[in-house]
Amino acid sequence: MTASAASPDALREEALAALSEATDEPALERWRAGWLGRQDGRVTLLLRAVREQPPEQRAAFGQAANAVKQTLEAALAERQESLKQAALKALSTTAALDVTLPGRPQAIGRLHPVTQTLRDCIKAFQEMGFRVAEGPEVEWSAYNFDAMRSPEDHPARDMWDTIWVDTLLNGERKMLLRTHTSPNQARVMERTPEPPVRVIVPGKCYRQEATDATHEWMLTQIEGLAVDEGVRMSDLKGVLYEFARKMFGQDRKVIFHHSYFPFVEPGVEMAMDCFICRGSGAECRTCHGTGWIEILGAGMVHPEIIENAGYDSSKVTGFAFGLGVERVALLRWGIEDIRHFYANDLRFLGQF
Ligand code: PHE
DSSP states (O other): OOGSSSSSHHHHHHHHHTHHHHHHHHHHHHHHHHHHHHHHHHHHHHGGGGGGGGGHHHHHHHHHHHHHHHHHHHHHHHHHHHHHHHHHHHHHSSSTTTTTOOOOOOOOOOHHHHHHHHHHHHHHHHHTTEEEEESSSEEEEETTTGGGGOOOOOGGGGGGOBBBBBBTTEEEEEEEEEEOSSSOOOOOOHHHHSSEEEEEEEEEEEOOOOOOOEEEEEEEEEEEEEEEEOOOOOHHHHHHHHHHHHHHHHTOOOEEEEEEOOTTEEEEEEEEETTTTTTTOOTOTTTSSSEEEEEEEEEOOHHHHHHHOOTTTTTTTEEEEEEEHHHHHHHHTTTTTTTGSSSSHHHHHTOO
16 A cells, blocks of 8 residues: 555554654754655655545645645644754753853943043033033144243243144245144134133143153043133132032032132132042152142133133133143042043943
8 A cells, every 4th residue: 555545544643653653853854844844745645646536636745745734844843843842951950161150241341440531521511500611632733832821931841841843835844743632722813703701621632751650641631611700719610619519429529729820810720629538648659648639720811812712801801711621530530640530441431
């Protein structure tokens, strides 16, 4: 008797019985080829045998054969799925692999601590009504120095040992990496036809500096400038006190010292109490035994600079400040050395 002579029902029962004995992927494949294979699978042969049936039985036989094919296809899919589930379950109970363990965490990057601090400082000033502007890092010495009242022979130029860009114009070196953000005082007023001006200018500055725990050759500053009728020193102090409170909370102490910058009169420095030694250590590397860490220079904008902008210095006055963002970050997290920030050690950076 050939396979094609078997009855559809008998064939189906035989096939299902064989399927229940297939327990792995290769056995399932052999079963599939043997029963459903296109060339000579037994169900395929059964379907071909429809033609050989006596005419009056052909339709019924054909239907039965097709039903067997569908049943077996469905049974195969089900068997494949249940074998897969069983294999997963078996895997999860062997010690080699625990599929219930949580996945490996993705390493997610985050902002550099100085960037985080910069953004928080900007936000604090924005809340007080300052707008944000930007200026070039490669600057003309005319803006960096001359516009800020430090001509060629002025001793104040020594305060910012300069990294010059080696471009000679008419035999003179005129471009540099800006040593401070203050040139933007002139730049901002120049493009603001009339006061009021209330702006901050954040950005990188560069100095040829012997580095130590509080000095780096690249630093981030925020320049602040407010010019209007009736702006006074008390406004400057109010803004800076409020900034310190926003960034450090109520109990952090600040102190103002008199200081000199050629573009302000009078000039001050603002410092905060040293978080390392609390003012007690003569040996303290961070505050050098003074108990205070300077975070900004400030003062009332020199009338000459107001006049140079085309404003009437008998009517309007202004204050300016230049804040060291790395210094703020040091104080905020109690970091003892500013050089950690740009040493690119992930063990350090990953803590913030
Ligand atoms: N530009 C000065 C510095 O870099 C800081 C400063 C800014 C001082 C504005 C007074 C007013 O040290």
